[in-house]
Amino acid sequence: MSLLEVKDLRVRFHGTAPDHYAVDGVSFSMERGDILGLVGESGTGKTVTAMCISGLLPREKAYRSGSILLDGTEIFDCTEEELNRMLGRDMTVVFQEPMTSFNPVYRIGRQVEECLYVHEKNLSRAQKKERALEAMRRAGLPDAEDVYRKYPHELSGGMLQRAMIAAAIVTNPKLLIADEITTALDVTIQAQIIDLLLDLNREDGMTILFISHDLRVVRRLCSHVIVMQKGKIVEHGRTDDVFAHPAHSYTRHLIEAIPSRDRRLNEEADNHE
Amino acid sequence: MKIRNNAYFITGGILSALLTVIIVVGLFWTPYSTTAMNAKEKMQPPSAMHILGTDNFGRDLFSRVMEGAGTSFLIAVMVVVIGCAAGILIGSLCGYFGGLADIILMHICDTITAFPAILLALVIISITGGGAMNIVLALGILFIPSFARVVRTEYAACRDLNYIKSARLMGVSTPRILYAHILPNTLPVLIPAVTIGFNNAVLAEASMSFLGIGIQPPQASLGSMLKDSQNYLNSAPWYALGTGLAVVLLILAFSLLSEGVQQGSRRK
Numbered sequence: 198m199s200l201l202e203v204k205d206l207r208v209r210f211h212g213t214a215p216d217h218y219a220v221d222g223v224s225f226s227m228e229r230g231d232i233l234g235l236v237g238e239s240g241t242g243k244t245v246t247a248m249c250i251s252g253l254l255p256r257e258k259a260y261r262s263g264s265i266l267l268d269g270t271e272i273f274d275c276t277e278e279e280l281n282r283m284l285g286r287d288m289t290v291v292f293q294e295p296m297t298s299f300n301p302v303y304r305i306g307r308q309v310e311e312c313l314y315v316h317e318k319n320l321s322r323a324q325k326k327e328r329a330l331e332a333m334r335r336a337g338l339p340d341a342e343d344v345y346r347k348y349p350h351e352l353s354g355g356m357l358q359r360a361m362i363a364a365a366i367v368t369n370p371k372l373l374i375a376d377e378i379t380t381a382l383d384v385t386i387q388a389q390i391i392d393l394l395l396d397l398n399r400e401d402g403m404t405i406l407f408i409s410h411d412l413r414v415v416r417r418l419c420s421h422v423i424v425m426q427k428g429k430i431v432e433h434g435r436t437d438d439v440f441a442h443p444a445h446s447y448t449r450h451l452i453e454a455i456p457s458r459d460r461r462l463n464e465e466a467d468n469h470e
Numbered sequence: 471m472k473i474r475n476n477a478y479f480i481t482g483g484i485l486s487a488l489l490t491v492i493i494v495v496g497l498f499w500t501p502y503s504t505t506a507m508n509a510k511e512k513m514q515p516p517s518a519m520h521i522l523g524t525d526n527f528g529r530d531l532f533s534r535v536m537e538g539a540g541t542s543f544l545i546a547v548m549v550v551v552i553g554c555a556a557g558i559l560i561g562s563l564c565g566y567f568g569g570l571a572d573i574i575l576m577h578i579c580d581t582i583t584a585f586p587a588i589l590l591a592l593v594i595i596s597i598t599g600g601g602a603m604n605i606v607l608a609l610g611i612l613f614i615p616s617f618a619r620v621v622r623t624e625y626a627a628c629r630d631l632n633y634i635k636s637a638r639l640m641g642v643s644t645p646r647i648l649y650a651h652i653l654p655n656t657l658p659v660l661i662p663a664v665t666i667g668f669n670n671a672v673l674a675e676a677s678m679s680f681l682g683i684g685i686q687p688p689q690a691s692l693g694s695m696l697k698d699s700q701n702y703l704n705s706a707p708w709y710a711l712g713t714g715l716a717v718v719l720l721i722l723a724f725s726l727l728s729e730g731v732q733q734g735s736r737r738k
Contacts, residue, residue, distance in 0.1 A: 251639055277644075285641035297632040302654045312640045364640070 199226040206263035221428040234419030242428040285312040289365035293377035295357035299349035306345030336363035355386035479730025485723035496536030522712035538690035546671035552610030557617020565625025579615035624656040665728030
């Protein structure tokens with residue numbers, strides 16, 4: 198059985214035209230240990246798909262249809278309590294904006310421990326702290342003890358993103374949804390975050406749904422890729438195959454838009470001639 | 471907030487601490503009995519024996535101010551506790567969930583706020599009868615809208631922030647989001663609201679006692695003492711001055727403290 202199975206997902210926000218779907222008939226599945234990239238330009242429905250999977254898009258805000266099965270459980274049929282039991286334990290989400298994703302009044306350590314407080318109530322205070330520190334070390338935070346005691350405003354964007362990842366992996370979830378988590382970071386930090394996600398996948402077998410519009414990052418990280426355009430999947434396959442032989446014109450355009458050193462050199466040579 | 475640079479906070483804190491000590495001591499001990507009358511010593515001016523003088527029944531004014539300030543203080547604290555607790559509950563639910571219940575409850579709050587508090591308190595007291603607990607209940611109900619409004623605004627602003635979404639995505643329950651994640655973020659506006667509410671409650675209690683519908687004799691209350699003292703403004707001005715000074719100091723201390731906290735929050 199697949200870990201995540203999305204079948205014919207359709208989403209239309211209230212107040213929009215009857216035929217205007219933010220997500221239109223999206224279907225895909227993820228096996229345990231997969232890293233799947235969801236790519237496309239802004240507004241193609243990547244984040245809306247992630248919001249549906251994480252149950253963050255309520256019926257009051259949008260019409261939804263189709264099915265999302267996480268480890269055999271239908272997300273759309275879950276009550277709030279059932280969803281709360283799954284979120285943070287079976288599935289965690291990391292956002293793009295690390296600077297605003299932490300509560301400013303609490304120390305980082307307490308916020309990394311929050312998932313344990315909610316899902317592993319039997320742990321003692323010392324055990325929670327030890328697990329939080331372990332997750333922070335795994336997330337590559339230097340001097341985890343020091344960061345544990347700091348407030349969010351005392352850390353840089355890169356460190357906060359790592360702390361977010363630490364908070365997301367502290368319960369060893371089955372599925373990690375990473376929504377544009379490298380977008381706001383500089384290239385060096387981006388590379389470190391990608392290495393960290395690869396480690397989590399190789400060592401813990403963590404399944405990762407990686408949402409991005411940066412195709413270079415997706416190419417390096419993901420085993421499979423889905424290309425979305427106007428709410429629809431236009432291409433789906435192994436990352437190497439899609440990049441080597443893009444079948445859809447939109448995918449070709451996206452790949453051509455990647456700044457390439459060779460292409461730049463060729464262009465410079467042409468100009469020189 | 472750097473406390474040493476915050477003159478309002480330091481002055482207010484020292485004054486409040488001093489008054490709180492006097493009030494707490496007054497709950498258990500006073501230099502003289504607050505009810506025993508002494509015809510020989512009536513209308514004595516301030517002296518080493520009676521630092522604020524005596525009243526028309528020969529009772530020591532400092533002892534009565536200690537007891538009266540304690541009464542006003544306790545009533546104000548209970549009023550603020552009731553108003554704040556109910557205000558937080560209503561404001562948090564309205565601000566976080568919104569919807570029809572929010573609209574109805576906020577309109578009820580606006581309607582209550584539209585009437586003068588003392589007038590509404592008079593209506594409630596005339597229905598329920600006098601007594602300290604009824605005053606607390608009447609004023610407590612009237613103070614709910616101001617707290618509910620402040621709290622609602624903060625919750626409405628916080629509910630869609632990323633760290634609240636993050637908390638939801640960690641599977642945190644709604645009550646925990648409301649009171650462990652959002653409530654601490656409302657403190658910069660809630661603490662000044664509490665201190666302002668406290669001052670208003672002291673004034674409201676004093677006003678009601680002044681009008682004769684609050685604390686009844688022989689129990690001392692700053693409002694009823696002020697009412698009695700106005701008959702002796704010319705012959706015994708210390709009576710009104712001592713009592714009035716106590717009201718002013720009580721209000722001033724917590725106003726300065728409130729301003730200090732607000733300045734500290736702004737700097738942060």
